[in-house]
Amino acid sequence: MKIDIVSVFPEYFEVLNLSLMGKAQSKGLLEITAHNLRDWTHDVHHSVDDTPVGGGAGMVMKPEVWAECLDELLGLADAAGTAAQPTSETSSAAPVLIFPNPSAPLFTQRDATELSRTEHLLFGCGRYEGYDSRIPDYYRAQGIDVREYSIGDYVLNGGEVAVSVMLEAITRLMPGFMGNPDSIVEESYTGEGALLEHRQYTKPAVWRGISVPEVLLSGDHGKVDRFRRDEELARTNEIRPDLIARLDCKALDKADRKT
Numbered sequence: 608m609k610i611d612i613v614s615v616f617p618e619y620f621e622v623l624n625l626s627l628m629g630k631a632q633s634k635g636l637l638e639i640t641a642h643n644l645r646d647w648t649h650d651v652h653h654s655v656d657d658t659p660v661g662g663g664a665g666m667v668m669k670p671e672v673w674a675e676c677l678d679e680l681l682g683l684a685d686a687a688g689t690a691a692q693p694t695s696e697t698s699s700a701a702p703v704l705i706f707p708n709p710s711a712p713l714f715t716q717r718d719a720t721e722l723s724r725t726e727h728l729l730f731g732c733g734r735y736e737g738y739d740s741r742i743p744d745y746y747r748a749q750g751i752d753v754r755e756y757s758i759g760d761y762v763l764n765g766g767e768v769a770v771s772v773m774l775e776a777i778t779r780l781m782p783g784f785m786g787n788p789d790s791i792v793e794e795s796y797t798g799e800g801a802l803l804e805h806r807q808y809t810k811p812a813v814w815r816g817i818s819v820p821e822v823l824l825s826g827d828h829g830k831v832d833r834f835r836r837d838e839e840l841a842r843t844n845e846i847r848p849d850l851i852a853r854l855d856c857k858a859l860d861k862a863d864r865k866t
């Protein structure tokens with residue numbers, strides 16, 4: 608998977624050279640490039656923002672600078688560097704263009720699963736009050752698959768942390784990324800059941816007078832699976848009832864029956 612990230616703080620993504628993400632790059636599973644948006648400016652101050660039209664606090668990121676950058680990275684600028692005209696065709700080689708945005712739909716495990724199968728992702732990190740809203744609209748009109756995602760009900764200072772979160776959720780699902788592929792099978796939010804995962808315990812069986820659930824020591828895999836499934840349903844109902852509401856009866860029945 609090829610990943611391009613555009614930010615005014617590209618050094619933010621040096622962290623992606625560490626740990627599993629770094630190993631995946633050295634294995635050739637990932638090719639990650641962080642670009643500095645200011646490289647597409649032409650003024651002495653390398654300006655990327657301006658005051659909001661209609662007034663208001665803060666600054667908004669300029670569409671012209673983003674467009675020069677994205678046209679180039681999307682392969683839309685012709686040889687003369689002139690922006691291509693809007694087309695309705697989506698190039699099969701075109702990446703998915705993703706903008707973190709606190710005012711957008713929530714990024715979910717389902718999105719991570721879908722995007723883990725994509726060949727090329729291009730992330731655009733906003734800063735200040737965000738980017739000019741015409742930018743995603745313009746690239747949708749070019750036939751590009753443009754997504755805007757929030758990573759939760761809180762506001763960060765920019766898109767960089769959100770991109771790191773989404774990238775981890777996406778890349779860990781790629782075949783060959785995790786040392787043990789089984790470790791991504793039974794997880795919270797995964798699969799049809801989409802329930803929170805059961806509690807986890809390790810040795811010793813009794814720690815500071817607190818014992819692990821007896822059934823987990825029984826050696827009866829059927830009972831253990833049933834115990835864990837019941838706990839997943841109970842925990843999800845208590846902590847995230849909204850996830851239960853999303854389940855259709857078939858999936859709930861399947862989650863309940865699974866032994």
Ligand SMILES: OB(O)c1ccc2cc[nH]c2c1
Nearest residue numbers: 707733734762763764765766
């Ligand atoms: O909270 B967020 O996910 C987020 C995303 C992008 C920008 C741009 C400026 N503030 C932001 C916050």
